[in-house]
Amino acid sequence: MTTIAIEQPPTAGAISNAKLGVWLFLASEIMLFATLFTSYIVLRLGSTSWPWGWDALNVPLATLNTVILITSSITIVMAYAKAYDKDKPGFQSWMSLTILLSLGFLVVKAFEYSHEFKLGIGPHTSVFYAIYFTMTGLHVIHVLGGILVNAGLLYMSSRSKHWEHPLFLGRVEGAGLYWHFVDIVWIFLFPSLYLL
Amino acid sequence: MSHDHSGSSSPSFREKYVFSLDHKVIGLQYLITSFIFLLVGFGLMMLMRWQLAFPGSPIPFFGRLFSAELAPNGVMSGEFYNALGAMHGTIMVFLGVVPLAVGAYGNYLLPLQIGAPDMAFPRMNMMSYWLYLPGGVLMLLSFLMPGGAAQSGWTSYPPLSIINPGQTVWLLSMVILITSSLLGSINFLVTTINMRAPGMSLWRMPVFCWAQLVTAVLLLLAFPPLEAASILQLMDRVFHTSFYMPKDLVLLGQTYSGSGGGQPLLWQHLFWFLAHPEVYVLVLPPMGIVSEIIANNTRKPLHGYKTMVYSMIAIGVMSFMVWAHHMFISGMSPALSNFFLVTTMIISVPSVALMTCLVFSLKGGSIRFNVPMLFALAFIPLFAIGGLTGLPLGLTVTDIYLHDTYYVIGHFHFVVVSGSIIALMGGTYYWFPKWYGRKMNDRLGLIHFWGSVACMVGIFSPMLIMGLAGTSRRLYDPTAQLHNLSTQGLNVVSTYFAYGLALFQLPFIYNFFNSMFRGEKTPENPWQATTLEWACPSPPPHGNFPSTPTVHRGPYEYSTPGRVCDFWPQSEPPSEDL
């Protein structure tokens, strides 16, 4: 027996293994974040008072982050388009831009967190801050994961063994799907925590 | 089929047996590892049973091995008892039965039964195993934590689980184990949807594959809520948040220092949202195994194949809507309790349908009473007892009395031990020839079978009685409650049968390893079965089938009218009379 991974093409007309796999993974992630949002709703509605987002958190910075993340969604769409066209420099430029924007998101978040910590505010401070730190923290971990995946694809594109591989485009598409999902989570997280 | 050929011709031991990408090797890794964890969990319980039968007396032999905190003078402490209880449950469910049923049997057999060369994502498959093993080891390492292992029940209810020792490691292990499981479910689903051989429509899949399919959906959607809930509990413990800690909680005279504002019941809901589908995960693959063994050994098609499949799907769907029947006495409004009461009654219908189909499958069959068939036959009445004892628990009025008594413990052990584990053991005897090209010894199998069944009944029947008599569960010293004194003798009975059960596993363990090397060699299809896993060499080579099989018929063409041969393999070309 050898350790070669055997890749069998799926039944004709079907969804590719990678795409189906990513969507199933996203389904599990939907359940994960649905649970956190539900916990948020329950804890908030069950509490006697709840701070206004503008008072407790840095809304302008978070708005900036929203803009950054939405932009990174469009740049990853462009990266995919370039990969589809087999335009390697194009793909690498747009993917690098996506990664840069993602790192920007993390920098802004680090700034937000450190400001809060300096004031002595942490997850233990109140249920509001517990939810805030936990949910944005988990989101940050997902952003980090996305950066690693995207950086991995960027690196792979520099090796012709991977760039030429027939499944490479599917991998880019899968990474894009994951990244858009991270964006969608933030689209709900931002108003829920900061604006309402 | 495309192969990504590496330069080397013969793989190293590491590549072949340790970090293999082959689903069969990974399946066997899961098999051995989960059996070891089952033995560990069993060992923990054997310690507990001594304390339950003879409260306050030193544990023979092992008592001296434990530190003074765990067992002063060899007598188990209350905290140690709680740790053993919580860890026994956790290990058996998450490290034992599910990895065995899904990781071992599912991994090995699913690609074979659908005619695929491997899983859709072999690397991810390997990762699943290599998350499971460290996660499991970490879980066991919690015994070395200051204060001991997790000791708040496998259910880990806050506020106790927030302040008790050992829980953080439990939570971290759970996160690792859940990740392993999620990767596995994605793999199973994509493989089943995309990689069936030509002619293998969904309705020609063996029932075992349907069981794994429904199980994979349950695991995919139900585990993330527990992962989220565990993250919240971790936050409570490590960062002193108050997701589950209510305001002004007073513990032993002191106010808890967190911010308060949390809700302990939130954990209960999130935990049981997973844990109820989890029990169907414990049960469905074994039912699939029993179905395969029965069809094969009655030499006739399963009765009601479509009914069985629809029942499994119905169980899967309903399993998400019954969870709060574990929380009937938590203070829910009667309206909400009634909702869950109704859904719980509804879910019993497809379960009964499944069992009825299995019973009717026996009618008119030419039954071969080989060792796997004995296990499969025993499953039917024993699982039925387990299921029926669940009804008073699902009915709110009776549950008020029975909740958190030994009746509950008796109920679920009947289902999981004399149900699922019996089926899983039978599956080992049945598929061992495929895994190793040799048969297990029949006489040892008979001893193992009769001894195990007798002991299982002996352990858990007393529990049903004790529960009805009002004995609470999770009691370190049952005799502390005066009304338990009359049934204390039953504890002794259970304990001796438990030790008997341990002894009867010895022939099985010996049989397994001895037969691997010295068992009677078998042909490719020793049971004369129809399903695809028997249409390849034993053990199957890398890639499974010499060429992609084409499927021409359903999975249970036994004793087809007009044919001389009493079975018609799925991939045999459609031709003449044989």
Next chain:
Amino acid sequence: MNTHATQSHRPDVRMSLLTFGALMALTLVTVVVSKFHLPRPQAIALGLFVALVKASLVAGLFMHLWGEKKLIHKFLFVTLACAAVLVLPLIDSLLVSHQLTAPIAVADQRPVGSGH
């Protein structure tokens, strides 16, 4: 071996840029409106509605759900139904059935007396 041509298609860049514009506009709207301190129920309803629209745009266009194979739609429907089953009884249970106001004081452990 399946080539990518049979599996996917080039994204429509023009549609994507329009979507990007819409998302930016909607973000601006929500932030500005939130400054006005609407009464909470209305604020929440509006905010979540806009978030839903934005999420639908990203999912439908960027993730190409509008035009995806039926199997994905079906599975997502099952997932959302599952999430609904989680959310709805949970909210009812914790906010209606179990009223959680009074502080919970745990007494010191004392042996249980005889009788039930």
